[in-house]
Amino acid sequence: MSTTNYEFIVCRYGELSTKGxxxxxxxxxxxxxxxxxxxxxxxxxxxxxxxxxxxTLHEEDGLAVSEELKHVFGLSSFSLAIKVERDLEVIAQLxxxxxxxxxxxxxxxxxxxxxKNYEHVSDVINRHVATRILQNTDYKVNVKNPDIGIIxxxxxxAAYIMMGKIEGAGGYPVGIQGKVMLMLSGGIDxxxxxxxxxxxxxxxxxxxxxxPPYTSQEAQKKVIDLAQxxxxxxxxxxxxxxxxxxxQLEIYKKVPESYAITMMRRYMLRIGERxxxxxxxxxxxxGESLGQVASQxxxxxxxxxxxxxxxxxxxxITYDKVEIIDLSRKIDTYETSILPFEDCCTIFTPTKPTTxxxxxxxxxxxxxxxxxxLIDQAMENIEVIEVTKAMAEATAxxxxxxx
Ligand code: ATP
Ligand code: MG
Numbered sequence: 105m106s107t108t109n110y111e112f113i114v115c116r117y118g119e120l121s122t123k124g125x126x127x128x129x130x131x132x133x134x135x136x137x138x139x140x141x142x143x144x145x146x147x148x149x150x151x152x153x154x155x156x157x158x159x160t161l162h163e164e165d166g167l168a169v170s171e172e173l174k175h176v177f178g179l180s181s182f183s184l185a186i187k188v189e190r191d192l193e194v195i196a197q198l199x200x201x202x203x204x205x206x207x208x209x210x211x212x213x214x215x216x217x218x219x220k221n222y223e224h225v226s227d228v229i230n231r232h233v234a235t236r237i238l239q240n241t242d243y244k245v246n247v248k249n250p251d252i253g254i255i256x257x258x259x260x261x262a263a264y265i266m267m268g269k270i271e272g273a274g275g276y277p278v279g280i281q282g283k284v285m286l287m288l289s290g291g292i293d294x295x296x297x298x299x300x301x302x303x304x305x306x307x308x309x310x311x312x313x314x315x316p317p318y319t320s321q322e323a324q325k326k327v328i329d330l331a332q333x334x335x336x337x338x339x340x341x342x343x344x345x346x347x348x349x350x351x352q353l354e355i356y357k358k359v360p361e362s363y364a365i366t367m368m369r370r371y372m373l374r375i376g377e378r379x380x381x382x383x384x385x386x387x388x389x390x391g392e393s394l395g396q397v398a399s400q401x402x403x404x405x406x407x408x409x410x411x412x413x414x415x416x417x418x419x420x421i422t423y424d425k426v427e428i429i430d431l432s433r434k435i436d437t438y439e440t441s442i443l444p445f446e447d448c449c450t451i452f453t454p455t456k457p458t459t460x461x462x463x464x465x466x467x468x469x470x471x472x473x474x475x476x477x478l479i480d481q482a483m484e485n486i487e488v489i490e491v492t493k494a495m496a497e498a499t500a501x502x503x504x505x506x507x
Contacts, residue, residue: 108205110166110184113173114257114264115157118180118274131157133305134178134277140339141176143494145169170270175336177303178280179272183255185264192224195263196236199254204241206267208251211243215256222258229256276305278338283307284417285380286389287372288343290326290445293391293420295334295437296428300419301389302337309383310341311376313348323445328491333437335493342383345487346375350478359469365399365457367469369408375482377412387415393428394421398457407461 115138117131135152138159142148147162148169161169166184173182186202188194203211215229224232233256237243243252255266286298288310298308312327324345331341355367376388392400399408409416420428432438 108184108186108202108267110186111161112185112187112264113159113161113166113169113182114185114266115159115173115182116180116269116272117155117157118178118272119276129280130178130277133279134176137178137277137279138173138176141172142169143339144172173272174270175273176277177273177275177305177337178277180274181269181272183266183269185266187262187264190222190258190263192229192232195229195256195265196233198265199233199256200236200240202265202267203237203243203252203254206252209243210246210250211237211252211254212245212247212250213237213254213256215258217258219258219260229258273303273337275303278302278305279307280305281307282386283309283384284387284389285376285383285385286310287376287391288312288327288331289391290323290330290441290443291391292425292432292438292441293393293396293428295330295391295441296431296435297389297391297419298334299337299431299435299437301417302334306389308334308338308341308389309385310343311346311379312343313346313372313375315349315352316347318349319446322443326440326443326445328489329440330437331489331491332495333435333440335491336435339494340490340492343489343491344379344383345489346379346482347485347487348372348375348482351475351482354473354475354478358472362456362458363461363465363469366404366407366461366466367473369399369404370411370466370470371475371479373408373412373416375479377414378479378483379486380414385414387417388412389417389419391420391428392418393423393425396425398459401459403460404458407463407466 117134131152135150135157138157139150145164148164149160149162151158159169170184173179186198188198213230213233215226217226233254234245253268257264281304284301284306286294286301286308288294288298289312298310302308310331314324328343331343335341351371352368355364359367373388380388392405394400394402398404429438432441
């Protein structure tokens, strides 16, 4: 770990294949998101150029700022940096000083001239800096796989020297796509699905179906805690908690057990779609993975989603459970997801759910339900919980109607 007191962080934009107006949107949103993510560091100063964002650290701790930056989608990588005058010898001396504060034994120098009028070409810079380091330290050159890749960027105003790159979160800045309504349960899959959606630049809101008193307050808190984890990537997420008990009871009263899940999913989706439309979301996302459970066979999905007019996005559709678990550990939702509180689906799970619902039966069973009023009531009694990154704990602020 480096002991250098760095002055800057140089951020590199990701996936910038777009040009013109789209590019400007991308970078403007990215910079807004970086600022929001780093709100807790008041003395930071931001300066954006065509292809970089420069953050001046002033009194802030570079490593703490780096930890936060790792969550910002749209950054491909970033580096802690020190700025010096563009004199070759000054650059070489500073690079020598900095590398001695790093742990490693091999290095490589990678110079880039953003100012093509600079008097020395990249090769000359590379060789000059490398020679000084070889003369003054025990470091050896390793071009293929160095412990430390020294980056020297020659800009118009100065030279920036960096010891290696820190990998960014990749993807697109949250907010450059439209909004998506995520169906958020207390399980492992849906928070991971939400993470992957945000990574594509989507803004998330979430809908959760709760069945009190069959589901507990703890079960709901778990969902809020999961949303809280996702605020590492989007600073505030609205969670719409839908009271689902009456609808579920009506289904269980009138529909054979093997079709209960199919029907329940259809009503979740109907409500999810109504909510998505009210909230101007352009699609619904869920954590389904093909074949994972009875309701996630292709036959089931067809009978469940044919009631929807919005696109249903399933980022995990091809993922194995182990891959999903790996991701959930990475985004730190796993430990919360495996807490034992019952979700509405786990409580009402029938012993033998159908994997191949028959469309005529679905229609027949649905015709027996007296459900429109129940849907209206559920919609009217939605509780909106605004979960923000700033909340130290998941003590969510409850607002009583839609904002
Ligand atoms: P697990 O990780 O245990 O599979 P899960 O939440 O994925 O949990 P599933 O039964 O596989 O549970 O549900 C499939 C998808 O349906 C979920 O990923 C989620 O998007 C949605 N879903 C399930 N239950 C709820 C709920 N109570 N509220 C909102 N969405 C739900
Ligand atoms: Mg699942």
